[in-house]
Amino acid sequence: MTRFEECAAMLKGIAHYERSHRPWAAFLDDEARAEVDPHWVRSKKWQGVISRHTTPALARVCAEQKLPLVDLNDCPPLDGVAKIRPDNLALGHLGAEHFLERGYRYFGFSGFADQGWSGERRDGFVEALALAGHSCDVQDVAYPGDLTPFWDARQIATLSPWLKRIPKPCAIMACNDMRALQVISAAQTAGFLVPEEVAVLGTNNDTIRCELAYPPLSSVATNAFQSGYQAAEHLAALMAGETAELLDRRIEPLGVVTRQSTDILAMGDRNVAAAVSYIREHACHGICVEQVLKQAFASRSQLEKKFRRYIGRSPQAEIRRVQVAKIRQLLFETNFPLKKIAELAGFEHVEYMCVVFKRLTGDSPGNYRKKVQNKNLPKR
Template sequence: MKPEVLLIFLTRFPECTQMLAGITQYQRSQELWSVFLDDEARAERDPAWLRSRRWKGVISRHTTPVLAKTCATLDIPLVDLNDCPRFPGVPKIRPDNVTIGHLGAEHFLERGFTHFGFCGFSGQGWAEERRDGFLEALRLAGQDAAVLEVDYPGELTPAWDARQTARLVQWVQHLPKPAAVMACNDLRAIQLVRAAQTTGLLVPEEIAVLGANNGVARCELVYPPLSSVAANPFQSGLRAAEWLAQLMAGHPLARDDERIDPVGVVTRLSTDILAISDKHVAVALSFIREHACRGITVDEVVTHTFVSRSLLEMKFRRVLGRSPQAEIRRTQMAKIRQLLVETDLPLKQIAEVTGFEHTEYLSVVFKRFAGISPGEYRKRSRSGR
């Protein structure tokens, strides 16, 4: 009979489902356990619930003192995936938050920004580690950043969200532009995008915004879509399963506190730009990013920016090294790549939503940019995920 293992994960959180995918992969390769998923996290607060079955091991994303104490009393191996301070004697796996901050700073430095900010939560170790990593990487490059931190409320409400957006409005107005701001997580970054737009600032042309955790649904719901540093919850789940198997077999762990490296920055429109001080180019880029996929022309861009075509062409080549037409195509290609990788839409529908009248022409243009056909790009991208 397979040993019974308890998994405590609130599946409404995207990182939890990805951690479970890592555990699932380990399970499929080993076929070791009979697994029960506590997706209401009742075991974290109810010792009687935990005692109701003879668990041989527990992996928890929501570890509490009650859970840690009960597992210790019952001599049940527990692996903790919560990004919070350690419980004595409980092995912990968590993101490398300092490296997440480093990646955010490097992402902005590569784009030529010289004015930076960080928005976080005070008193939260994970957020402060991300802040420290961001500031450290900037200082190594001879730069610094404005920092705004607020208390984390524990329970997120619309009223709290509105107050934070209003507070960020005051803060972003005083940042020198163009500015590059990293937030401790995607929620905080979305508040920052709203605040910037409330003040009339262009995102990313005047303020580029980067989140962390890469909750895809959250990042895609905001406009412009939010760039984010992707942690690696899948690897965290896989590693936790490996550790629990060792503990259940009676083998000691080589170490009991491991940091998992992030995957990298997933670039979306909120940072997909170089630092640009030329107002005409910034306005033109904002217009292109918003409307390129409806098949706009350079003349429409010129009309929107209130300068002559020749002057706009000159400014684009000086600032970006490419023409407005090339930027329109580049924006369309980025959207096509995203749709090929993240959706199962047929090429005909992708052409319709990215401004191409004929799929044949889309294929020709895409192959010129990417070097391979759209179908081959989709196949290679998915085989590599």
């Protein structure tokens, strides 16, 4: 996630712990003074620290002041500092499983060679593919730290020839959502359809970045809320004088949030690809099969036959599947009322949307929303 979105989710987890336990008088260091200014840390008698971007300087001053410190940064642990971070191997495994379920046989991973968290995600992706009997083409580069439009353009130019070498249709996982957007741009620059020829999956589920992408980016969601909650829980134990083994806890991901960049099955028929692409972009606008036929340049009987062969359902069923996927996304990511969700998913009547959703998922929209919201609650 972007720093803002991830930190906001972590703060919500911390606040949830604080509300359900003994209240804290917390100070939010918006300017990150504690990371670089030891005098600032010494200026007040703090009782404990949770840090998202922990530096060796901050760790040293906390040790000097005997301040309990919990580190939420996704990097190798500092000596004597408790750490909570994402389970990066599991993130990679989920990415591989997402693509394998869609029938892909050719895979790639693009990440940053000098970042440990990226390497762990790559290793999890490659390992899961190997267990299923598949290989993976890896393209790693050094992360510059200071991102500029010029570096972004150079990366797209480097990624395009790499993508051309991988047989199509192929599935590419990126180490984070920013890298995934570069992969999408590189694929489009090389003339490939996304996701019909190159499916792209990001990591972190930075929802703003994912939704601004074209097509919208699927991403493996970390659980920053749970990271924040467990950091607060562990800090409370340290402040209470409890002694424990040095912590380096990995937080399980929430799962894959599917958007258009991977919302397709691997296929080699251009008529079906064109039809599926049109459905993907317009299903939530209330389209009918006749409109799809015009885009696929095929008769209804031909297209029905090809759909059954390649994706195992009719064009009408595919329209409904895309609509239901949109409903699930909105139930997961927003608090919109059902009437608004029906409108955004292409249903004129909310009652009919509820009937379709329950028929295809076995759950009412209300029950589904409760389930996905409960996944974010702290584990006891």
